[in-house]
Amino acid sequence: MTTFDDIVIDHSKAESAFSDELETIEIELVVLDMAGTTVKDEGVVERAFVLAAERTGFVSAGDDRDEALDYLRATMGQSRIEVFRALAASDDDAERANDAFEDAYAEIAAAEGVQAVAGAEDLLHELRESGVKIALATGFSRRICDILLDALGWRELVDVTLSPAEAGRGRPFPDLPLTALLRTSVSRVDAVVVVGDTASDMLSGIASGAGLVVGVLTGAHDEATLRDAGADEVLESIADLSELLGLDEE
Template sequence: MTIHEDITAVDELDLLGDENAVDVELVVLDLAGTTVRDDGLVERAFVLAAERAGIAPEGEARDTALRYVRDTMGQSKIEVFRALTGDEEAAQRANAEFEAAYAELVAEVGVEAIPGAVETIRELRGAGVAVVLTTGFAPATRDAIIDALGWHDLADATLTPAEAGRGRPHPDLPLTAVLRTGASSVDAIVVVGDTASDIGSGVNAGAGLVVGVLTGAHDRDALEAAGADEIIDSVADLLELLGLDRHDG
């Protein structure tokens, strides 16, 4: 799967070459690790949550749990805690502690956008392409990030698993983004993320293009194995990939 190589204007922006060209109508972007720097905040919040909730608080048990958190980065956090605890009450307690810990860390150390993320989103929307931000976090955690960055009006919508149904790698987040924005088909969407779960979600949704970025949790090999059609260094390179880099020449 490749991007059309002779794009000169947004009306000509298409996927899959000339014969069955499809206009790009929607770009679905992950938050932490893709458009927002993570800098280890997810892992730090997990460690605090594990201690406070009494699940794998130390030693080998915590190391094993932390590896699972890394491997499942991008997935719904409540589902991660359900897998780790095997108990709904314990999972809910740990998830609540995670949300509180992440919000505390955001307030303490702040969050930053990936360089070029804001400009990319604005350029896409200026070209008539809808943008939806998605995350595996709970709504409260999502809101803490959006509030800290002042991103309330940056994208067309922001979605969590609580608002879409199931988390990644299920297709619910991209498909809900299609419904929210009125995109005409899944072929017309581009899904971008830094984890295997992000890529899996795009693939399972049948997105026209699924793009991995190397600014987050998983490396090139993991993103390729998950089914990414293209891999770029950063979301800042997305405009060029889609033929919308208007700063050249």
């Protein structure tokens, strides 16, 4: 499992060419994370993780489980199956834990419903009206991604949706933004904006060469963590992205 200890961030990225030339480079694609960025999490990931641990015993209660939860929080945004592989004793245990996690997440979503972050759906409409392509990318599997899409009715609002298995590797690798770029026929990588709520999102966006990498504070990680991971900008929520990109001036 990839963590962040051995990744060196060039903080000159904060003075990115995209930020300096926002008015001269046409934005062609915005890659948005799901849980914590456009979809409210409300602790569901952690609750589903604990249920998976209780049902499968892949990690014991007590200090071991507390350490596992700390690891989960640190690696939010990364492929869930890869997180379980890092924590479980074997691949078989990881697969069982991941299946139990998905079952628990689906149960919670069905019982409590799924809600968008305030302003997220408005942003999707604004991007589409502006001719900007939209990708939703997630660390969840296709199964959970589809549960969220169907609950919110967003399938017709976006151009592509991606889980790690469909891109090759999950975050912090660049595969998700680059696969979105290829599938939407974007002409240049610096015309891509990557937005997320975790350090993994920031690292993935930087690694892909995206012109602008934006953190939001509605999810897992705080502003210091997002900036330490290389965020060009940090917003209170996805609702503020329209103003940053100048969509509200069109």
